[in-house]
Amino acid sequence: MEKLQRxxxxxxxxxxxxxxxxxDIAAMSKEDRMKYEASLKVYRDQxxxxxxxxxxxxxxxxxxxxLKNARGMKAAGIAPDLIAQITGLPLETVEGL
Known part of the structure; x- marks a missing residue:
């Protein structure tokens, strides 16, 4: 209780x-508690x-x-291998843009 007061x-x-x-939950009937727990599960799943x-x-x-950035860099004449390095896209993807 002392910790709570602090x-x-x-x-x-x-x-x-x-x-x-x-x-309140502990005071519920078994059936109501099961319904409550089921609705709580649905809520958490959502x-x-x-x-x-x-x-x-x-x-x-x-x-x-x-992809948008890579297209812009390619249009600006930046080398595909550098674009791939900067964007993290595969080189094949950059070359196909």
Whole structure:
């Protein structure tokens, strides 16, 4: 309890709110607790799916940006091997632009 008293007010409030949630869950019937846990699993799965989609979108955007930059460098007359080194694209890809 002494450690809890050393926490700032907001942190203590968060701890007590979490404890209230735990008590509420523990007081549920077995059937209600199973429904709660199932809905919590669905919620967490959705969060993971959204994060994965966000990361995939970022990776695709990054790849498009590298291609755009490589096209610009090639148009400026920069050597393909240097473009490949700078952008991280395969030399074959740069030569095919």
């Amino acid at each position: 926490l700032p007010f907001k942190a203590r409030k968060a701890v007590f709110e979490k404890l209230e949630q735990i008590v 969060l993971v799916t959204i994060e994965y989609a966000r990361q995939q979108g970022f990776a695709e955007g990054e790849a498009e940006e590298r």
